Amino acid sequence: MGFKVLGTGAYVPERIVTNDELSQMVETSDEWIVQRVGVKERHVSVDETNADMGIKAAERALEAAGIRAEELGLIVTATCTPDTLCPSTAALIQRGIGASCPAFDVNSACSGFLFALETAAAFMEKNHYKYVLVLGAEHLSRTVDWTDRSTCVIFGDGAGAAVLGEGQSNLASRLFTQGGDEVLYIPAGRGNSPFYTREEPQHRIYMNGQETFKFAVRRMAEDLQLLCADAGLTTDDLSFIVPHQANTRIIDLTARRLKIPMEKFVLNIEKYGNTSSASVPISFDELVRSGKLKKGDKIAMCAFGGGLSSAGVILEW
Ligand code: UT7
Secondary structure (H helix, E strand, O other): OEEEEEEEEEEOOOOEEEHHHHHOOOOOOHHHHHHHOOOOEEEOOOOOOHHHHHHHHHHHHHHHHOOOHHHOOEEEEEOOOOOOOOOOHHHHHHHHHOOOOOEEEEOOHHHHHHHHHHHHHHHHHHHOOOOEEEEEEEOHHHOOOOOOHHHHOOEOOEEEEEEEEEEOOEEEEEEEEOOOOOOEEOOOOOOOOOOOOOOOOOOOOEEOHHHHHHHHHHHHHHHHHHHHHHHOOOHHHEEEEEEOOOOHHHHHHHHHHHOOOHHHEOOOHHHHOEOHHHHHHHHHHHHHHHOOOOOOOEEEEEEEEOOOEEEEEEEEO
C-alpha cells in the first residue's frame, strides 16, 4: 500500500529580517548574501514556538485535505529544533489541533521531512492508518548564533505539512546517512551533572559550509538519478523538482550536472532562507497552491543536511 497527498499547508511567522537589517548586526552585505546564498529575507519567530508554527501549518493542510484532526491515525513531525526534548513537537501539535492519535518526532536535520514521509508510509502499510499528518517544523532562529555571519544569514523559521491518505502516488524513495558530526552539528544543551567531565561546545549551529555544499551537490545529483531509475523514469519525465532550499548555487549546479532546466525547480529561498526540514514541505505547498500541477505530473523532492543525510522521493500527482 502506498499513499497519496490529500492536502498541504505551510506557515511562516510574520516578522521579516532583511539582509540590510542583518548587515547592521554582523559584517555582511545584501550583495554577498544574494550572490553566495540566494536569500533576500527570512521570517523569524518573535513569540511563537516551533509547535505553534507546526499547528498553523497542520490546520491549513487539514483544511486543504478536508479531513478533521480527530480522523488522523498518526502524526509524524520532523524537526531538529524542538521546543522541548520531551514532549515531542508532534505531541504538542497533536494537542494543539485537537487530535488524539499517536504522535512522535523524527530528526534527520534538513532531510527530516522526507524521512518522516517514509516513516509515515511504512506505518500506513503496517497499521492501515487511513490518514496521516506529516510535518517539518523548525525554530532555527533560536539556535543560530547571531554573531556568526557564516550561518546567521542563511536560516529562517517556518513549518510545512501534508495530509496523506491511501493511494499509490509514491513511485520511489531513497534515504541516505553518512554518520558524523564533523561537518554540521548542533550540540544539545547540557545539565549540571557533577559526573560528566567532557567539554562540550555551546548549544548552537556549527557548520563547515564548503563541505556541506560539496556533499549537497553530490547527493542531490545522485539521489535524483537513482530515484528516476527506481521509478523507471528519466529526469525529462519530471515535471517539477522540489529541492531543499539551502543555497541557490547548490540547486543551479545540480540542474547543470543533470541537464535539467532550472524552471523545473521550485525556488523560494529568497523569501524564507533555509528552514531546514520545513523547507521541502513549504515549497511543496507553494507548488500545490500555485495551480501548476496537473494530474499525472511526476514530482521529485530532494533534501540533504546534518547527519550527514540526504533523501528523495518521486510522487505522481
Ligand atoms: O541545510 C543545511 C545544509 N547547509 C548547506 O547546504 C550550506 C551549504 N554551504 C553554503 O551554502 C555555503 O558554503 C555558505 C553560504 C555557508 C558559505 O558560502 P561560501 O561561498 O562557501 O563561502 P566560504 O565559507 O568559502 O567563505 C568565503 C568568504 C570568507 O572570507 P575569506 O576567508 O575569503 O576572507 C568568509 O569569511 O566569505 C566570508 N563570509 C562572508 N562574507 C560576507 C562568510 N560568510 C559571510 C557573510 N558575509 N555572511
